[in-house]
Each structure stands twice: as C-alpha cells, then as structure tokens.
Amino acid sequence: MGTSEATARATKGGRGARERILRTAVQLFAREGIHATGIAKLTEVAHVSTRTFYQHFPSKEALVSAYVQRIESDSDGPVGVEAILERSDLSARERLLELFADSPPIEEIVRGCPLHNTAVETAGTMPEAAALVERHKRQFTARLVKTAAEAGARDPETLGRQLAVLFEGARALSTSINDSQPYQDVRALAEALINQETGPT
Template sequence: MGKESAAGTRRRGGRGARERILVAAAALFYEEGIHATGIARLVETAEVSTRTFYQHFPTKAALVEEYLRGYEAGLARRVEERLTQEGLAPQDQLLTLFVMVAEAGSERPGGASTRGCPLHNAAVEAADQMPEVRELVQRNKEGVVQQLTDIAARGGAADPERLGRQLAVLLEGATAMSTSLDNPCPRQDALDAARILIDQALPDMQSRQRS
C-alpha cells in the first residue's frame, strides 16, 4: 500500500522499484535531459523514496548507464528483427536501417518534439563528467559503423569500410539535424541519400524495384 511523504508525494513499496526508476529515467532523461533531471524529480516520478533510489543506484551516473544499456539492448533487438527478415538481401538490409530511422520520425505524437538519439544526446550531455557514459556511447557508435561495414562487405561493396562510415554519418546526421530543426524531414532525406549512395557503391542495386 502506498505511503505519503512529508511533502505529500505518494511513495510505493519496494516491489518493482528498480523497474519504476528505470521507466521514469527513460522518460525524463529523453524528454527533459539528463542534467535537468535531478534525483528529486526521479524519485517523485518513480514513486520511491530517496533511500530506495540509492539502494538500487549508488549514483545518478550509474542510473544513466543502466538506462542507456537498456535502450541499446532494445534497439539491437528491433534492428535484428528487421534485418533478419526472410529474403532480405544485404543491399536491402542497409536501406532498412534508414527506413527504421524515417519511421521513428513519423511516429511522433501530435505536437511532440523531435528528441533524436538517446545515446547521442547522452554523449553530448555527459562530456567529461561521465566518462563511463561517453565510452558506452562510443562503443555503440563504433558498433554501428562495423555493422554497416559488414553488411556492405556481404553486398559486394568495393570499399565496405568507406561505405560503412559514410552511411553511419548519414544515420547520425539525420537524427541530429531532425532534432535541431524539430522536424522529421531530415530522416526521409537521409533515406533518399542512402539509396543514391548504395546505388553507387553496389551497382546491382540499380535493377531493384523499391517502394
């Protein structure tokens, strides 16, 4: 049964507290920013006490890391599901990643702002204050480049490493520009540009019929 704090904020018992903190962090960090979200805001939203918070996360940085790992794992699962569709050739796999980015931009609720990639946002906010977070994001982005490079190699690209880097720049730039302009159009622009780039690097793609 819930309890009221001295300030009147409802507090729930410890069962499921860790998950509630992570859910609150995912929403608040993404919508309001990591630095702008203090411990008081987190515990109020998660309906836990400050003591309970620190029992699960010794520091705010530890919570940020856990939040990012959870986002990273969920994104990896979604990407893997799309890339392993039956009959999806390497060329189409490369484009699928851009389709996913474009779809994410078109799924905003009415009036919602474009926030961009949580990992990129965290890297910008963390700077030198959260080195573990910065390293986590760096490993993720390096992994994206490697994944694109591997797919490009399977598709027969003459220089898969170069194509992988170029496509990674397009992906990252699309979300960053979309956030800066608060407009989903750059995501579609990146998809269109990726089609041209892949056509040039993988000539056999030109004969494919694409929607």
C-alpha cells in the same frame, strides 16, 4: 501493520523499485534532460524513497549507465530501428536500404537520439555512460561495414562509415529543425551510395 500501510510500503520499494526508477529515467531524461532531472524528481515520480534509489543505483552516473543499456535493448525504442541490419528475411543490400526507408515518429524526431543526447550531456562528467554510448555507436558503424561487405560493396569500410554519417546526421538535423525532411532527403543519398558501391538492382 494495516493493509493500506503495507501496500504503500510495497509501492515505495520492493522488487519493482529498480524497474520503476529505470522507466522513470527513460521518460524524464528524454523529456527534460539528464542534468535537469534531479534525484528528488526521479524518486518522486518513481514513487521510491531516496534510500531505495541508492540501494539500486549508488550514483546518478550508475543510473545513466543503466539507462543507456535500457535504451540499447528496447526493440520498440528509437535505437530499435538498427535491428534491421540483423533481419534474415532481407538481403544485405535490402537491409542497408531499409534502414533509411521510414521516418521515425515525430516525438522521436523532437527528442532526438537518446544516446547522442546522453553523450552531449555527459561529456566530461560521466565517463562510464559516455563510454557506453561510444561503444554502441562504434558497434553500429561496424555492423554497417559488415552488412556492406555482405552486399558486395567494393569498399565496405568506407560505405559503412558514410552510411553511419548519413543516418546519424539525418537524426541530428531533424531534431534541430523539428522536421522529418532530412530523413526524406537522406534516403536518396543513401541509395545512391549503395548503388555506387554494389550496383543498382
């Protein structure tokens, strides 16, 4: 076997194939959508064979589930902002406020929350992926409730749920109108709710 042929085979498969497929899924699912991105397109862009694809992911749903988990773990991605709630250098009240401090990059506004998009696209067709998204969203709300309690909120359960609605609603509306204004509007609402529950500083 010649060197060029061996290199071509290594590019098509090998230990890096799974990672290439996942990276490709992150790019294509965000840009073109999950259902619009077929296996043929994924394998072509990822430079893997269909056989290699199915060696790593037995079905498209398995890939979508892995995609959701990748999005969750990407600290630089659109879900990474939620990590603000874990920062030890800020007080609980500051963490709640900081969550609403900045608008995301315009490309994230245009594409929307990838987890929300996954839930919409996979509703009724990919229960495992939908369940992963639901788990994440419920855990995010629970983290808000916990942080609200640490901030001394009189009713942390209600405040946490309300902040989750504001956060997710701003994301959805910004995507629908392709404008960051909802993020700017929601900051004042979030601060008013936090002040109402914890007292202004």
